[in-house]
Amino acid sequence: MTLFLLRRLGAGLVLIFIVTGITFFLTFGANIPVAFNILGPNATQAQIAALNAQLGLDQPIVQQYFNWLSGVFQGNLGNSYFTSQPVTDALASRLPVTLSVVVIACIITILVSVTLGVASAARSGFLDTVLQAFSTIAHVFPAIILGIVLVYVFAITLGWVPAIGFVPLGTSFGGWFASIILPAIVLAIGGIASLAAQIRGSMIDELGRDYVRTLRSRGVSNTSILLKHALRNAAGPALTTFSLLFITMFGASLFIEKIFALPGYGTYGFNATIQGDLPAMLGVTLFSVVLVVVVNLIVDIANGWLNPKVRIS
Numbered sequence: 001m002t003l004f005l006l007r008r009l010g011a012g013l014v015l016i017f018i019v020t021g022i023t024f025f026l027t028f029g030a031n032i033p034v035a036f037n038i039l040g041p042n043a044t045q046a047q048i049a050a051l052n053a054q055l056g057l058d059q060p061i062v063q064q065y066f067n068w069l070s071g072v073f074q075g076n077l078g079n080s081y082f083t084s085q086p087v088t089d090a091l092a093s094r095l096p097v098t099l100s101v102v103v104i105a106c107i108i109t110i111l112v113s114v115t116l117g118v119a120s121a122a123r124s125g126f127l128d129t130v131l132q133a134f135s136t137i138a139h140v141f142p143a144i145i146l147g148i149v150l151v152y153v154f155a156i157t158l159g160w161v162p163a164i165g166f167v168p169l170g171t172s173f174g175g176w177f178a179s180i181i182l183p184a185i186v187l188a189i190g191g192i193a194s195l196a197a198q199i200r201g202s203m204i205d206e207l208g209r210d211y212v213r214t215l216r217s218r219g220v221s222n223t224s225i226l227l228k229h230a231l232r233n234a235a236g237p238a239l240t241t242f243s244l245l246f247i248t249m250f251g252a253s254l255f256i257e258k259i260f261a262l263p264g265y266g267t268y269g270f271n272a273t274i275q276g277d278l279p280a281m282l283g284v285t286l287f288s289v290v291l292v293v294v295v296n297l298i299v300d301i302a303n304g305w306l307n308p309k310v311r312i313s
Contacts, residue, residue, distance in 0.1 A: 008300055012293030016286070023285045024065050028057075032276040034081055055081065068282065077286065078279035080272075087283035090268060095287075097166050097264035100180045101256065102249045105187035109245065112192045114231070117199025117238075121207060122226055131196055138193035143252065147186040147259045154182060164261035183256045190252075191245045198241045202234035236303050243299040247292055 035051040036043060052058045056067060071078060077087035120128040155163035161182055167175035206212065207230055215225050254266030265284070272280035 004304075005297065005300060008297060009293075012297065015293060016289045019289045020282065020286050021065070024068060024282060025061065027278050027281055028061055028064055032278070034276055034278065037276055038081060068279075072286065077283040080280050081277050082275055087279050090280065091265065091283055091287055094263060094265045094268045096168070097262050098250065098253050098257070098266060100166075100169065100176065101183045101187060101253060101262065101264070102246070104180055104184035105191065105249055106242075106246060108184060108188040109191040109195055110242070112188070113195035113199055113238075116192070116196040118203055118226055118231060120196075121200045121203035122222070128200075131200060135193040135197050138189050143186050143190060144255060144259060146189060147182070147256065150182050150186065151260070166262050166264075179262075183260045183262065186259075187249050187252060187256055191249065195238060195241055195245060199234060199238050202237050203230055206230040206234045239299050239302055243295050246295055250288070250291060 033048075034055065034057060035048040039047055039051060049058070056064060059067075068078065075088065077091075079086050080090065083090075116127075116131050116134075120131040151163050154160050161178040165179060167179045169176040203226075207225075212225055212230060215229060216222075220229075250265075253264060254270055256262070257264045257266045258270065265287075268280065269284040271277070272284060
């Protein structure tokens with residue numbers, strides 16, 4: 001298992017180098033007029049050339065890449081071209097916003113998906129039909145429309161939660177929860193549809209296996225069979241699906257943060273792309289790839305804990 005994880009970690013590091021390298025050469029090689037965008041249309045050629053030299057954009061692109069890579073190894077992702085704020089500080093200040101929404105969305109997704117998936121597999125009929133209908137509607141219903149409807153009903157009409165904005169957890173727990181619950185629900189809806197269907201299918205397969213019939217013949221309770229044996233064996237594929245959902249939620253947070261005016265990681269990446277803020281774009285890309293690698297490693301460890309065959313391999 002240790003050797004397997006080391007191989008996955010090595011593959012992850014290679015992936016980080018490849019993705020960030022490709023992103024760097026695509027963005028810095030695109031000849032984006034950064035100095036012109038900063039100084040405006042009234043800037044002279046001398047001013048533009050001076051700013052390019054100050055930002056290091058007049059150097060060969062390979063030299064710029066090694067300068068950036070050297071900074072990464074020292075924990076320095078550079079400064080924003082437009083705000084001069086260190087990219088590391090900007091990501092650190094915005095990440096709690098996005099993590100608050102995504103983590104709450106993940107908790108909602110897991111609790112509801114496991115409940116619906118296990119219940120519909122154990123008791124086919126009306127509940128199973130409801131799950132199938134919910135999955136179909138959640139897949140075809142746009143999250144943006146759902147977000148607007150939730151804001152209109154719970155924020156504007158009922159006034160239970162604020163429509164926009166973010167309250168830090170350290171300021172007020174109630175305010176923090178109220179500011180993220182609607183975005184989290186919007187993020188979770190699509191995840192619940194996918195994960196509940198995955199758990200339902202895996203549970204039906206497990207409940208049809210010989211070991212389940214053996215456990216029943218020995219008088220083991222249905223609750224123990226469902227939650228202790230079948231659910232544990234069905235959790236492997238569900239974990240893989242959940243890891244993909246977690247990464248997808250981070251990507252989808254871009255749209256959710258725009259709807260609810262949250263100053264998070266997605267908003268920062270969106271603004272950096274619109275402005276052509278190259279250090280900020282690379283910082284967002286680097287963090288995204290690292291996140292994918294870390295989540296996949298956690299899933300591998302969890303699979304090894306759930307399935308001894310994985311640890312042996």
